[in-house]
Amino acid sequence: MDFNSIIGIGIALVAVFGGQVLEGGHHASLIQVTSLVVVLGGTLGAVLLQSPVRQFVLAMKMSRWIFVPPVLNPEAVVQHIATWSAAARKEGLLALDNHVEGIDDPFVRKGLQMVVDGTEPKVLQRVLEVEIETFEDLHHQGAKVWEAAGGYAPTIGILGAVMGLIQVMENLSNPADLGAGIAVAFVATIYGVGLANLAFLPIANKLKTLIARQVLLRDMLVDGLVGIAKGENPRLIAERLKGYVV
Structure with a gap:
């Protein structure tokens, strides 16, 4: 949490x-429920119009990262790579086949299996880098949905305020109610600006940070697996990977 x-x-x-x-x-x-409905409904409609269904659904799924972010443990990655490299150095690459079955992460499992299969280091690196690029681009699209919501919400808020003022102008025959009516009308602007700057944009930026950290962790893993495939010294690999840990 x-x-x-x-x-x-x-x-x-x-x-x-x-x-x-x-x-x-x-x-x-x-x-003001009406103002909230106008701002949220208008923003949702604009975002849906802009985004493909897959992108929008991904953005909604990623929103849980705000409270339950992905588990990122670079120290554990260093430890795993050190264990695998030591086993490969001592018993050969085929010895790593015993470690593949216990891995849940598809990316890690694929990378280690390619090492076991004797894939050339350059090919291994390129294949995994393509997956990283695809992962990063896909999840950035999800973050952009929240970023777009942060752009549309203030304008929709102004639209709601204008709609409220129209209602006020239609009731000029009751001067005593004008002040309260105008105040209510501008609540929509507060919702639009507030949601954009206190929710939507911060969510987008936090998601981008979490994506960047996941990409760094995967880059770190690729570096270690390529080192194993090249037959590098386990201690050298571990020391190099520690440079990724902040």
Whole structure:
């Protein structure tokens, strides 16, 4: 569980609603279901229009990373590579066949199996690099869905505010209600700007960071597997991989 995300959301909500109270307003005035429906519905429609179904579904699945990010353990990768390289050095590459079955990650399993099969180091590196590039591009497309939502939401918020003002102008015969009506109309703008800058854009940026860390971990793994395929010294491989660990 990523408690940073939970704490960040909590601080943002407290800041917004607390600021409203400190200014002499009431927090209930910021809760307008109609404005929320306009902003969320309009943003969702724009994003769906822009994004292919596969990309949108991937973006929704990736959203769980905000609270439950992928497990990334570079130290464990160094340890595994060190174990595999030592086994290959001592017993030969075929000895690694016993390690393949216990691996759950398809990328790692494929790479190690290619080493066992005696794939040339350059071919091994290129095949795995293509998979990394595909992984990175695919998941960046998912992050861009949230980035697009952050771009559309403020404009949809303004649209909601204008719609509210239209309703106000149609009821000019009741001057006493104009102030409250205008205030309600601008809540849509708050929702649009707030969701964009406190949710959608931060989510997009966090996903990009997590993608970059996964790519780095895979680059690290490829470096180690290529080293094993070349028959490099296990200690040298481990020391080189430690340079990836920050």
